[in-house]
Amino acid sequence: MTPDEFRRYGHALIDWIADYRSSLATRPVAARTRPGEVKAQFPSDPPESAEAFDSILADLDRVIVPGLTHWQHPMFFGYFPANAPLPGVLADLMSTGLGVLGLSWQASPALTELEEVVTDWGRRMVGLSDAWAGVIQDTASASNLVALLGARERATKFSLARAGLQAEPAPLTVYVSTQSHSSVEKAALLAGFGRANVRAVPHDRAYAMRADALGEMIRADVAAGAVPCAVVATTGTTASTALDPIRALAAVAGRYWAWLHVDAAMAGSAMILPECRWMWDGVELADSLVFDPHKWLGAPFDCSLYYVRDTEHLIRVMSTSPSYLQSAADGRVRNYRDWGIPLGRRFRALKLWILLRSEGLSGLRDRLRRDIGNARWLAERVTAAPDWRVVAPVPLQTVCVRHEPPGLAGEALDAHTLSWSERVNQSGEAYLTPATLDGRWMVRVSIGTEGTERTDVEAVWLAMRRAAAA
């Protein structure tokens, strides 16, 4: 493709994206495709000869788009908001267009230094002290794994430099909440702790981890000869955005020198609002934390911020220094390859840089407050409606609801819940993802897509009532 062809097709694609984003509201939110249907439209062999870009663009409309669930749709209330505002799209285009990699500082100094700048901006905007330093990871799954590897190596005094985890005498235990994200348990298993050493601490009525229960579990484990290695607290759980009491958990963890990791993947964004900071009170007592600007805040996926207090420890766990990566600048610069798993790194800092400049903190605060206001509005409506119930506190933008018609309970109620939410999804009007709380299905209405206004929340509430009555 010549630069001139790139101009032509590039302009066409930019226009296509502008049209796509403008027309989202007219499309069904969820894909209606059946398993295998998209795949069946492609040949089984890769093309031998080059094709014109026009025909590729045409296939985008013909084959790809009908198979998508539209995460940027104003009526998308599933999973979590994964906002990709248009300036962020341009930021990521810059990154790919430049095509530079950050294997080391020297491999592209601006890539590393802008990452230092924006991770520091990220720290300041959520009110963390300068005891923290950050790095961009791809996902909270990776950040959670890096945190537990850090915990493992601190507790074992760097077993990786010796005979590894298997030579450790006492079992290392990890404490998570019953409401922790699936990636936390996965990280514990991948790090080699073993399921038998992962404890699910019970929650209180607000679905927050109970510090007293944590204390009891650790005491029992220590009495049995185990080494309490890590506690993972969550600010904004996946199912219901519950808030674990960080300060109280830190007190328990601190007593046993256990690593405290705070998974604020979802609710970290809300910490740009001073009125929400109480939600992670005590966070300065943690050893590591993650929050994902690629969720509610709006840096296009992937852009997960991982912060630690002890960077020297992180680097000791993660570093390598092969000859082909050594440079004269080492020791005076950051080499972010030593702050996470991958060696190769995209210029992802551009996304956060441009998000913050193009929207400004004040613009981001306004949008988040709009969403929290919409969630409160919906929670009030649900509470006031007969047979409807809000089943968990609503500190942020997720409203967990159940329609409980008289006489329906247990599995019959579960079937009803799954059936009406599936009717909403099938209608194409809106998209919701159900989840379980205390073993019973409920429906999460996760508000916060960039385009979602009060009228959209009114519309989903209407769609929910209609589907439940059907």
Place this chain on the structure above:
Amino acid sequence: MTPDEFRRYGHALIDWIADYRSSLATRPVAARTRPGEVKAQFPSDPPESAEAFDSILADLDRVIVPGLTHWQHPMFFGYFPANAPLPGVLADLMSTGLGVLGLSWQASPALTELEEVVTDWGRRMVGLSDAWAGVIQDTASASNLVALLGARERATKFSLARAGLQAEPAPLTVYVSTQSHSSVEKAALLAGFGRANVRAVPHDRAYAMRADALGEMIRADVAAGAVPCAVVATTGTTASTALDPIRALAAVAGRYWAWLHVDAAMAGSAMILPECRWMWDGVELADSLVFDPHKWLGAPFDCSLYYVRDTEHLIRVMSTSPSYLQSAADGRVRNYRDWGIPLGRRFRALKLWILLRSEGLSGLRDRLRRDIGNARWLAERVTAAPDWRVVAPVPLQTVCVRHEPPGLAGEALDAHTLSWSERVNQSGEAYLTPATLDGRWMVRVSIGTEGTERTDVEAVWLAMRRAAAA
């Protein structure tokens, strides 16, 4: 940003990228910035108010670009070719513009199914049988870690479901080559094996792992009570693109039921050339392999292909199934979250899909053959030049050279090598990355950037001679 503003700024950015790519040859290849210089140009606090996009674009030229080392420059001969051809830039723009995520098949069916299609295309184009299935990971670092986690769990019969690695009675050992990529040892340490259980197998004169030495090491370890867990072979090592003898290594590994992982991150791309397939003869006997289309082949970073034969095993190691990700389609579809570490996944399949359609396999083959031809040309010139030496075989596109003036040896020779290569880099004319072989520094000339033609290779050879004579 309104859709109309997006059109305007988007067109401007597309034009900017076209200009940037066209003007690369006139820019110094490597950044001449000093540590901290880029960073000092940014405020320490994030902006409170929104700024116009024009001023952001202006900063791109003013602050960012001078701090970059230009990986797409035709005179870039450092590290490895990380090609990002213009159609691939558009492919990645599509992905960000759509802004959809693949947490599960249902979360955006086309994202998953196109990944099935292109990983299968990838398999066919490098001649792998249909016993393999693939997934896109971010980097070979991640793929190598996933491979060693798979090996660990096979050898321990799923210790992660029990008390983890630390409860295993016999030490598990991992065999790598002295020439393995740094991410392989890092993966072994993160997986918990411990440095004491990672064996560096000696190499032969072509820098290939010695199968006889591997056999001896394993026999000794088994006699001492260890369990040989994994062997990592490389097709195209980082320093010199050496080729480990896969078939011979597989015979040794197979005798002990050790997992065989093939790291073909660099040379996997060359397997689209039938005349290169001998280089990984025996690959069908491996358990897992990785190759990175984001290197020489040209899918913009990040796009690493990881293939396994036993997908059921992979899923058992990597899977989670929280309520909020369950769907009616489970069991009939692939959920790629269970094939790697991250839960959230970008629509990366678009990059490979569009690379293959826009260039066609024949176009890609032509480009790779051009690069191999250029490497041979350079190797001949170096060999013929007085005091110059090619210090490793040149099976692919990397030429390892040393200028050895009479009377210079040992550390003095190292100092000379580092000094002339640094002079080339400082000149801005070309970019080279030195590395060590057998404990001595040499200079890698890694050929294969999309824009690198014979005249560029002639130019770097001239620059090298000039710098060495200075």
